[in-house]
Amino acid sequence: MERWMIGSKIILLLYIIALAYFSPAEPARVLVLLILIYVALNLILYIVNKRRIKQGLLVIVVVYAAVCAVYAHPEFALLLPIGIYEWASFYRQKRAALLLALLPLAFMQLHPLLVQYAFVTVFIFFNYSMISMGISRIIIQEERMEQLRADAQRLAKQLDENQDYLRTSEYMAQLTERNRLSQEIHDGIGHAMTGALIQMEAAKRLLPPGAEQAGALLQNAIGISKEGIEQIRLTLKNTKPLIEQLGYSRLKAMVESFSAKSGIRTSVVHEGNMEIISPLHWKIIHDNVTESLTNAAKYAEATAIHVEVRVLNRFIKAVVADDGQGSRKVVKGLGLLGMEERTAAVNGTVTADGSAGFTVTTLIPYAGSEESHPSQQSAHE
Template structure:
C-alpha cells in the first residue's frame, strides 16, 4: 500500500514542479527547491521510522511544512495536503471523515486553485482507497494461504501417522502369524516327531528280545509320521494363499499406488477362471503392466487407465487402455520391445493401437492347451 501512496505523492510533486516552472519560475526558486527537498526528506523519514508515534509526528510536520509553503513559497504545495491527511487518519477513523477534512481546506485556499485541488484530491483518495482495498485483500489471501499451509502440514502429519499405524499393524499381524505357525508346528509336528522318536528308541530296545513287538512299534511310528506329514501338508495348504489371489492383489497394489502418485484413475477388471494363470505368467503380466503405467504417466496425458484380464479357453487376454492423446505412429522404444520379448518368450503376441487413446493387448497361451 505504501508504494501506491509514494507513487501518488511523486506524481503530485512532479505536477507541482512543472506547474511552478511554467507559472511562477521567477518567484523564490531557491526556497521552492529547498522546500521540495525538505518535504521529500521528511517523508523518507516517515517511511523509514518504525514507531507509530514518530511516523505520525513526521506527517504532522509534513502538513505544517506544506501549509507554510502555501503561504510563503507557492500556492501549489496545497495539492499535497490531502494525501498526508489521508495517511494521518488511515486506520483511526473512516476514509470519509478524512475526505471531509481535506474538502474543508478548500475554504482557505484561492478560488482559482479549487478545481485542480478537487481533481487531485479525488485522484489521491481514489488511488489510496484502491491501494488499501488491494492491501486488505492481499492480507486476507495471505492469511488463507497460511491457514491452508497449516492444514496441509496437519494432513501430512496425519498421513504419516496413518502410514506408521499401517506399518505397525502389518508388523503386528506378521508377528501374530509367526506365533500361530510356531505354536502349530510345536503342537503338531513337534509332538509327532517326539512321540515317534520315543517309539523308535523303544523298538530298538525290543529288537533283540521281541521282534514282533518291535515291528508293531515301528509300524505304529511309520503311521504316526505319515499322519504327521499329511498334517504338515494340510497346514501348508491352509497357509499358502491361492496363486490367483496373490497375482490380483499385487496388480491392485500397483494400480492403487499409481493412482495415488499420479492422480490418474486406474481400475482392474477380470473374467474367467483366474487360477489357470501360472506363476510365470503372473510375472509377465506384472512387468508389462508396470511398463505401460510408466508410459501412460509420461506420454499419454490421460485421466483414466483400465486393465482387463480375460481368461479364455485357450489363452489369456490382457488389455491395458488409457483415454489419453494416443498416437498415429507407434514408435517402439525399449519398454514396448521388452513387453513383446516377454510375451514371445512364452509363445504370446502383442497388439498395439494408438488411434483411440493408447491400447496394448497381449495374448498369453494357457499351459496345457
C-alpha cells in the same frame, strides 16, 4: 502502500513545479528551498521505523504544506490530501480522511486551484481506497496460505506417524500370526507325531521273534519320526516370537495408535533384560499405560507423552510422563485406583506425581524378588 505514497508525492511535486515555472508570473526563488525542505521531511519520514514518530512527522508534513500554501505558494495545497491519507492509513479511517481532505475547499472558495484540488483529492482517495483493498486481500491470502502451509505440515506429520503405525501394526500382525501358527503346529502336528512315535515303539516291542526285517523297517520309521519331531521342535523354537518381543511390540503399537488418533506426540523406549517380564506383567503394564494415556488426553492438555519400560535390579519399572498442566494435589479416580489394584495383585505399586506435568510410575517385582518392597529399591535407583 508506502511505494504508492512516494510515487504520488513525486508526481504532485512535479506537477507543482510545472505550475509554478510555466505560469505567467515568475516563480520565486524560495520555491526551490520550500520543495527541498518538503523532500527532506519525507526522507526522514521513510527512514524512521517507529510508528509514533512517523505519525508525528506526518502531522508536521501536512502542517508544513498548509503553511506553504497559505503564505508562500497556493500550489502546496495539492500536497495536503496525500499527506492526510497517509496519516489516516495508520487508523484505517478512509471516510474520515476524505472529509478531512475536502475541508480546505471551504476556505478556497473561488480560488483558481479549487477544481484542481477537488480533483486531486478525489482521485487520490479513489487510488488509496483501491490499493488499501488490494493490500487487505493480499494479507488475507497470505494468512490463508500460511494456514494451508501449517495444515499441510500437520497432515504430512500425521501421514508419517500413520505410516510408522502401519509398519508397526504389520510387524505386530506378523509376530501374532507366527505365534499362532507355532502354537497350532505344536499342539496339532507335534502331538500327533509324538503319539505315533510312541505307538511305533510299542509295536516294535510286540513283534514276534524272527521278524528282524519288519523290526528293521519299524526302527527306521521310528528314527525318521524322531528326526522329524526334533526338526519341528527346532523350527517352532526359531519361528515362535519371544514373549518380550510380543509384549513390547504390542505396547509400542498401542502407543503409536493413540498418537495417531489424538494428535499428541509420543515416544517409547525400553532398557534392560526384557525376557524377565512375564506375560502377566506385560498385561499389567499395557493396561496401566493405556489408562495413563487416556487420562493425559482427557485432563492434562499435554502435547507430548513419553513412555518407558526398564528392568532394574529387582523391579520392572514402567513410566508414563506428559508435559501437561499437572496437579499439585493428585486426586485418585477410578482409573488410578484400578491401576493400583491390578498392580497390587502382583505385589507392585503405582505412584502419581503432578509437580511437573503428570507422571505415573508402575513398579512390579519380578521372579525372585516377590518378598522385596519397592521402598528397598530406592537405594539401587
